[in-house]
Amino acid sequence: MVTAYVDPSCPFAWITSRWLLEVARLRPIDLRFDVMSLAVLNEHRELEPWYRAFNDRAWGPARVCVAARERHGGEALARLYPALGHRIHDQGDKDFATVVPAALAEAGLPADLADVAHRSDVDAQLRAGTDRARHLVGEDLGTPTVVVDDVAFFGPVLTSIPRGEEALRVFEGARLLAGCRAFAELKRARSADLSFG
Secondary structure, three states, X not given: OXXXXXXXXXXXXXXHHHHHHHHHHHOXXXXXXXXXXXXXXXXXXXXXXXXXXXHHHHHHHHHHHHHHHHHHOHHHHHHHHHHHHHHHHHOOOOOHHHHHXXXXXXXXXXXXXXXXXXXXXXXXXXXXXXXXXXXXXXXXXXXXXXXXXXXXXXXXXXXXOOOHHHHHHHHHHHHHHHOOOOOOOOOXXXXXXXXXX
C-alpha cells in the first residue's frame, strides 16, 4: 500500500501525487491519499511574510479536503484533491473562493462543503492527519509525505512529473532507500522551475 499525505495548496505535493498516479497507471499499487497541513506544521514558526501568507491561506482547501473525507469517505478525497490541484497548480488559480466550489462540483460533492474552509470545526481532524505523518517521519517533515510498504519519508520533492519508465525507476529508488533503516536524508538544491505538465 502507498499513502500520500498531501496539502492541496502545496505544489510539490501536487507533483508527487501526479507521479504516484503515473506509477499506479503502470503498475498495480494500492494508492491512497490522506491530508496533512503545512499551516498546522508551520503555525508556530517564524516565517517570511510571503510564506506566512501562503500558510494562512492554505487552511481553507485543507479543511475542505478533510471534511470531504470525513463526511463522504476516502473516495471523495480521491476525487476532490485532483479537482483542486488541477485548478490551483495546473491552471494557477489562487482564488480559493471560486476554486473550491468548482472543484466540489467536479468531484460530485455537496456545495456546502465550501463553507468549512472558513471554520475551525474540522481542525482537530486536520491536526490528527498532520500528527499521523509527523509520527511516521519525525519532526523534520513537510508535504508531500509518502508511505510505501509501511516505511514513511518526507518527499520525494520533485520539480516535474516523472513519466513512463522514469516514474517507475524513481518509485523503485524511493522504495529502495526507504527500506534501508540507516538511510536518513538525500537532498540537493532545486535548479529547475516547477512544471506541472
